[in-house]
Amino acid sequence: xxxxxxxxxxxxxxxxxxxxxxxxxxxxxxxxxxxxxxxxxxxxxxxxxxxxxxxxxxxxxxxxxxxxxxxxxxxxxxxxxxxxxxxxxxxxxxxxxxxxxxxxxxxxxxxxxxxxxxxxxxxxxxxxxxxxxxxxxxxxxxxxxxxxxxxxxxxxxxxxxxxxxxxxxxxxxxxxxxxxxxxxxxxxxxxxxxxxxxxxxxxxxxxxxxxxxxxxxxxxxxxxxxxxxxxxxxxxxxxxxxxxxxxxxxxxxxxxxxxxxxxxxxxxxxxx
Amino acid sequence: xxxxxxxxxxxxxxxxxxxxxxxxxxxxxxxxxxxxxxxxxxxxxxxxxxxxxxxxxxxxxxxxxxxxxxxxxxxxxxxxxxxxxxxxxxxxxxxxxxxxxxxxxxxxxxxxxxxxxxxxxxxxxxxxxxxxxxxxxxxxxxxxxxxxxxxxxxxxxxxxxxxxxxxxxxxxxxxxxxxxxxxxxxxxxxxxxxxxxxxxxxxxxxxxxxxxxxxxxxxxxxxxxxxxxxxxxxxxxxxxxxxxxxxxxxxxxxxxxxxxxxxxxxxxxxxxxxxxxxxxxxxxxxxxxxxxxxxxxxxxxxxxxxxxxxxxxxxxxxxxxxxxxxxxxxxxxx
Numbered sequence: 079x080x081x082x083x084x085x086x087x088x089x090x091x092x093x094x095x096x097x098x099x100x101x102x103x104x105x106x107x108x109x110x111x112x113x114x115x116x117x118x119x120x121x122x123x124x125x126x127x128x129x130x131x132x133x134x135x136x137x138x139x140x141x142x143x144x145x146x147x148x149x150x151x152x153x154x155x156x157x158x159x160x161x162x163x164x165x166x167x168x169x170x171x172x173x174x175x176x177x178x179x180x181x182x183x184x185x186x187x188x189x190x191x192x193x194x195x196x197x198x199x200x201x202x203x204x205x206x207x208x209x210x211x212x213x214x215x216x217x218x219x220x221x222x223x224x225x226x227x228x229x230x231x232x233x234x235x236x237x238x239x240x241x242x243x244x245x246x247x248x249x250x251x252x253x254x255x256x257x258x259x260x261x262x263x264x265x266x267x268x269x270x271x272x273x274x275x276x277x278x279x280x281x282x283x284x285x286x287x288x289x290x291x292x293x294x295x296x297x298x299x300x301x302x303x304x305x306x307x308x309x310x311x312x313x314x315x316x317x318x319x320x321x322x323x324x325x326x327x328x329x330x331x332x333x334x335x336x337x338x339x340x341x342x343x344x345x346x347x348x349x350x
Numbered sequence: 351x352x353x354x355x356x357x358x359x360x361x362x363x364x365x366x367x368x369x370x371x372x373x374x375x376x377x378x379x380x381x382x383x384x385x386x387x388x389x390x391x392x393x394x395x396x397x398x399x400x401x402x403x404x405x406x407x408x409x410x411x412x413x414x415x416x417x418x419x420x421x422x423x424x425x426x427x428x429x430x431x432x433x434x435x436x437x438x439x440x441x442x443x444x445x446x447x448x449x450x451x452x453x454x455x456x457x458x459x460x461x462x463x464x465x466x467x468x469x470x471x472x473x474x475x476x477x478x479x480x481x482x483x484x485x486x487x488x489x490x491x492x493x494x495x496x497x498x499x500x501x502x503x504x505x506x507x508x509x510x511x512x513x514x515x516x517x518x519x520x521x522x523x524x525x526x527x528x529x530x531x532x533x534x535x536x537x538x539x540x541x542x543x544x545x546x547x548x549x550x551x552x553x554x555x556x557x558x559x560x561x562x563x564x565x566x567x568x569x570x571x572x573x574x575x576x577x578x579x580x581x582x583x584x585x586x587x588x589x590x591x592x593x594x595x596x597x598x599x600x601x602x603x604x605x606x607x608x609x610x611x612x613x614x615x616x617x618x619x620x621x622x623x624x625x626x627x628x629x630x631x632x633x634x635x636x637x638x639x640x641x642x643x644x645x646x647x648x649x650x651x652x653x654x655x656x657x658x659x660x661x662x663x664x665x666x667x668x669x670x671x672x673x674x675x676x677x678x679x680x681x682x683x684x
Contacts, residue, residue: 242437245404248424249431250451250502264441
């Protein structure tokens with residue numbers, strides 16, 4: 079190989095190396111900081127201690143962590159329950175106002191969730207439901223921003239469904255309900271699960287929307303972390319950050335075995 | 351039983367301004383294999399979809415064993431369908447695929463097991479029941495689709511271009527196999543294809559369709575040797591179509607003979623031609639001949655070591671009147 083043909087390869091390797099350094103470096107440093115002996119964020123860590131990891135699971139952090147888990151689980155379930163029929167409607171049926179409904183449903187993908195958050199805050203106050211702030215308002219907001227994920231993943235499943243399988247089932251004597259139960263839903267299930275996982279992660283990681291709607295005692299982990307940052311970057315925070323990162327990772331690792339999540343990350347729907 | 355397996359009367363379907371199927375009549379007898387043959391867009395698949403119940407006809411009637419079924423949904427029509435892409439259920443095993451129709455009919459478990467085994471045996475797939483469709487070859491998927499359609503003992507079998515996704519050799523094997531199976535079971539079958547070879551080799555009767563109408567219906571040799579229209583003559587095989595006072599003379603290339611000396615049996619018709627090109631096909635030679643008026647005709651000669659033709663040769667092309675077929679003038683324009 080001559081010099082000129084090696085150059086692109088070398089540059090590519092360099093770029094990939096940079097990506098890894100900037101992606102993994104901060105995470106590894108954060109993880110290391112969490113082992114400091116004193117309540118100071120030295121890097122490399124001075125001394126060794128596990129106390130900050132213990133603190134990360136203390137009541138101060140456990141409460142927002144459980145709150146986030148509960149919120150993300152419900153948001154994922156509700157957006158899947160709403161997303162499946164919506165995806166069917168968008169993929170299979172023509173109805174008046176379809177493009178409008180679809181734009182509204184998928185809108186939060188494009189709209190900054192900050193804006194969605196402010197809008198929801200204003201809306202709830204104006205219609206006199208300000209007392210819903212906290213969990214219920216957060217749940218509404220998270221379902222809104224998670225819905226596009228489940229709609230799209232289910233739509234991908236429906237598009238990828240082999241042609242004629244539903245017709246074949248009908249010709250074999252399956253009633254429309256039996257076709258749905260034995261053919262359509264089982265084939266759409268991977269999309270539903272992938273959508274739920276994406277929705278869970280999206281909800282769990284959200285800070286933009288949650289910031290406006292959370293209230294003391296009812297705030298997700300991300301907002302709690304942000305609030306704690308006012309006191310500086312302590313080793314506890316480093317430990318909490320790592321924990322909050324590992325939960326979605328573990329979820330993907332576990333469910334990724336059953337559902338080809340990559341299929342849904344990289345595949346495009348025709349019109350979903 | 352005198353009742354035909356299938357009877358279509360004045361069946362029509364329009365999509366907007368397009369008339370996809372235009373008042374066709376068709377009767378399929380018990381045990382008969384009828385092919386709907388035509389180019390894409392001729393209405394053959396639309397017809398099949400109406401028989402299967404996936405499309406509602408705009409007019410006309412569909413009778414299965416004498417019973418009107420236009421109002422019945424697909425799952426009540428009791429038909430065995432095989433699709434072009436096989437449409438196997440990817441999340442089920444081969445055995446589960448075949449069992450599906452029986453489960454939907456609430457057949458008992460032991461009977462399902464037995465009938466699935468029989469059906470897989472019928473298509474020579476015994477032992478593959480636990481595989482998934484994705485683990486099978488194209489030909490095997492095709493067989494599973496057949497077994498799945500046949501296991502429910504349907505009133506009739508509908509095959510929608512089932513061979514077009516297979517490679518050439520396998521396609522020819524499956525032609526023979528499907529035909530043999532159909533004859534053995536004596537099940538009335540409607541087969542949709544655009545492949546004239548499949549139609550000629552497999553069918554009891556062929557309905558040649560064009561622009562939503564049945565142009566001609568008849569046995570393979572009727573269609574090939576006595577085409578009713580210019581379209582049928584040109585669509586099935588290769589034909590020399592020569593305009594004549596009576597209409598159009600149809601001469602198949604294999605019936606057109608070539609003589610170097612100009613000698614020919616008594617009572618034949620002939621034209622002087624010159625050989626424009628010889629195409630070597632192995633067992634046969636295709637001869638492209640130019641008539642004096644500029645018309646190009648094709649002749650096919652057996653490569654039997656006789657006259658060695660080459661481009662530029664002058665010759666006489668002749669045929670026996672019995673070997674030609676005349677489409678009367680008023681039909682010829684269609």
